[in-house]
Amino acid sequence: MVDPSGFDVSARIGSLVLPYPTVGLSGCYGSGAEFAPYVDLSRVGAVVLKSVTRRPRMGNPTPRIVHTPAGMLNAIGLQNPGIDWYLQHDVAKFAQTPCATIGSVAGFSVDDYAYVCERLAARSEIAAIELNISCPNVAHEGETFACDPNLTARVVRAARATTEKPIIAKLSPNVTDIGTIARAAVEAGADALAVVNTVRGMAIDIYRRKPRLGNVTGGLSGAAIRPIALLAVYEVARAVSVPIVGQGGIETASDAIEFLLAGASAVGIGTANFADPRAPMTILDGILAYMAQQNVRSLRDIVGTANAGFANSSQFEGDEG
Amino acid sequence: MTLASPPSSVVSTRILDRTEVARDVILLGIEAPELVEKVRPGHFAMALLPGGQAAGVALGIYEARGERCSLLFFIAGDRTRRLGALRVGEMLDIVAPLGNGFDCGGKARDIAIVAGGVGIASVLLPAQAFLARGARVRLFYGARTAERLVEAERFATEGCDLSIATDDGSRGHHGVVTELLAREPAPEAILACGPTPMLRAVSAYAQERNVPAQLSLEEAFGCGVGGCWGCVVPIIGSSAQAPSFPPSDADGSDVVHARVCVEGPVFWAHELRW
Numbered sequence A: 001m002v003d004p005s006g007f008d009v010s011a012r013i014g015s016l017v018l019p020y021p022t023v024g025l026s027g028c029y030g031s032g033a034e035f036a037p038y039v040d041l042s043r044v045g046a047v048v049l050k051s052v053t054r055r056p057r058m059g060n061p062t063p064r065i066v067h068t069p070a071g072m073l074n075a076i077g078l079q080n081p082g083i084d085w086y087l088q089h090d091v092a093k094f095a096q097t098p099c100a101t102i103g104s105v106a107g108f109s110v111d112d113y114a115y116v117c118e119r120l121a122a123r124s125e126i127a128a129i130e131l132n133i134s135c136p137n138v139a140h141e142g143e144t145f146a147c148d149p150n151l152t153a154r155v156v157r158a159a160r161a162t163t164e165k166p167i168i169a170k171l172s173p174n175v176t177d178i179g180t181i182a183r184a185a186v187e188a189g190a191d192a193l194a195v196v197n198t199v200r201g202m203a204i205d206i207y208r209r210k211p212r213l214g215n216v217t218g219g220l221s222g223a224a225i226r227p228i229a230l231l232a233v234y235e236v237a238r239a240v241s242v243p244i245v246g247q248g249g250i251e252t253a254s255d256a257i258e259f260l261l262a263g264a265s266a267v268g269i270g271t272a273n274f275a276d277p278r279a280p281m282t283i284l285d286g287i288l289a290y291m292a293q294q295n296v297r298s299l300r301d302i303v304g305t306a307n308a309g310f311a312n313s314s315q316f317e318g319d320e321g
Numbered sequence B: 001m002t003l004a005s006p007p008s009s010v011v012s013t014r015i016l017d018r019t020e021v022a023r024d025v026i027l028l029g030i031e032a033p034e035l036v037e038k039v040r041p042g043h044f045a046m047a048l049l050p051g052g053q054a055a056g057v058a059l060g061i062y063e064a065r066g067e068r069c070s071l072l073f074f075i076a077g078d079r080t081r082r083l084g085a086l087r088v089g090e091m092l093d094i095v096a097p098l099g100n101g102f103d104c105g106g107k108a109r110d111i112a113i114v115a116g117g118v119g120i121a122s123v124l125l126p127a128q129a130f131l132a133r134g135a136r137v138r139l140f141y142g143a144r145t146a147e148r149l150v151e152a153e154r155f156a157t158e159g160c161d162l163s164i165a166t167d168d169g170s171r172g173h174h175g176v177v178t179e180l181l182a183r184e185p186a187p188e189a190i191l192a193c194g195p196t197p198m199l200r201a202v203s204a205y206a207q208e209r210n211v212p213a214q215l216s217l218e219e220a221f222g223c224g225v226g227g228c229w230g231c232v233v234p235i236i237g238s239s240a241q242a243p244s245f246p247p248s249d250a251d252g253s254d255v256v257h258a259r260v261c262v263e264g265p266v267f268w269a270h271e272l273r274w
Helices: A083-094 A110-121 A149-160 A178-187 A223-239 A253-262 A279-294 B033-038 B078-084 B117-122 B124-132 B152-158 B177-183 B196-209
Strands: A011-013 A016-018 A022-024 A046-048 A065-068 A071-074 A100-105 A128-132 A167-171 A192-195 A199-201 A218-221 A244-246 A266-269 B009-022 B025-031 B044-047 B057-065 B068-074 B091-098 B110-116 B136-143 B161-166 B189-193 B213-216 B232-236 B255-259 B266-268
Touching: A022 A279, A071 A223, A083 A110, A100 A110, A110 A128, A110 A149, A128 A149, A149 A167, A149 A178, A167 A178, A178 A192, A178 A223, A192 A223, A218 A223, A223 A244, A223 A253, A244 A253, A253 A266, A253 A279, A266 A279, B009 B033, B009 B068, B025 B078, B025 B091, B033 B057, B033 B068, B033 B091, B044 B068, B057 B078, B057 B091, B057 B117, B057 B124, B068 B078, B068 B117, B110 B117, B110 B124, B110 B177, B110 B196, B117 B124, B117 B136, B117 B189, B124 B136, B124 B152, B136 B152, B136 B177, B152 B161, B161 B177, B177 B196, B189 B196, B196 B213
Parallel strands: A022 A046, A022 A266, A046 A100, A100 A128, A128 A167, A167 A192, A192 A244, A244 A266, B110 B136, B110 B189, B136 B161, B189 B213
Antiparallel strands: A011 A016, A065 A071, A071 A218, A199 A218, B009 B025, B009 B091, B025 B068, B044 B057, B044 B091, B057 B068, B213 B266, B232 B255
16 A cells, blocks of 8 residues: 555554554544544544543542643543444434544453443444553542553453454553563464553642542653653564564654654654644655655665564565565 | 534735734634635634644634735744744645634623633623623623733723723732622623633523623633543533434433534533533
């Protein structure tokens, strides 16, 4: 799959081939339609929908957002209408989005994930499933499924049993050894990994002498976490051979290329959309300019090339183009 | 409010004028002819910071006439400081117009507008709309100090009756602005924009006197366009403002979290459940 400019910028996530390597991230990008006035969604690789759970969720009290140096904290708390309402009212609209739609599943038990995954993946509008096993804002004492290799494997295995569609496990940076978690997810059947979710953090109002977020703690995103996320991608790319959707503070084409060089096949754009909703376009244009300048015809040729221990060299072999 | 949001876009504007109307309070005039045609009272803009690296700043659109709109804001942190450093002739991209806006229709002839602090930035356009159709507009304007009471004379010049309160008593009533409102004869309709405690007091007053009140809410925004669900407020789920909202929780409650940026920022006081 080649862009009209003549460069191949496609990215592969299991059996799903994205024409562009840019992904609008879950919880940051609505269904994509919210950003349609500002970007050409047909030039965005995919949109990952906001996570859906078994039952409706009101989410956390406000403030849910606090702006911090070079980033922001959020604690939305998985507000969503629950899978029943979602399937009945929301999913059909996603077919109108001119890019791939990836469903996101969250839960509080292994069974929750399997149940919601099976029902969501059964819908033709959904191209792949992301398992949000790393949301820091509904966790107990910060522990999420993605903090434990066994729990990670159990969730992925249960979801894997429900669908043939590509499964992406979204990993947490709030762990000691992300490579171990990545291996557990892949051995359990994940086709790809999203690396990484937000970094736990908080902020305190010194005049009210209270935490600024309604939920007290939140997830830090934006440029502040970029080096953390980049290292996580680098380490995961050494540990496993599945495609990685690199994410965490990517704001520019240069940032995106760093993640590709570290071993990501595609790049997620989240908080940068809040600074400029045109970000996916400017990042794609910048990647194309870099390819022209560096004489790179196919983006996959640079994936992992800054990573001597890159485990991924064979993943793009085959006839998909 | 049930007004549909207009189509918004990223508008590249040029700074026409920059006035420091008080210490750390900036009025930026921007050249945006296509925006003037689309803006209604109560709309807001997301101002994209030059150089990015931080979320845009949600600002009420203060004026819109001819080829010029203006943004009035207080420097309160790093992001507003960066906006305040813009100079005449420089470019500023904004996403606008956003939000539902105030409903300035209806038959009410005696309008009270209650503004607190930087909330003043969102109420000039509705004041002008009501004055233009011959209504009486009383502005109840509260600020921390006289120095922070910006643009009051502008509202008087437009034809508003002014009542002023300051927290420190340096000008007008020594106390909160809602005390002034309660002292006067009740209006037929209320519009308000300001800090949440003020809006809560306005809401309580309006419901006690059975006066319809539209409140433009202040909340920390993420995207400003409905994609992140960061800026929510609890409202009744069967309200006109959130007619298609799903059940919000498993407990059967009729309260939902609506987005301030899309379903608002203007809400009827009687539909809020905060």
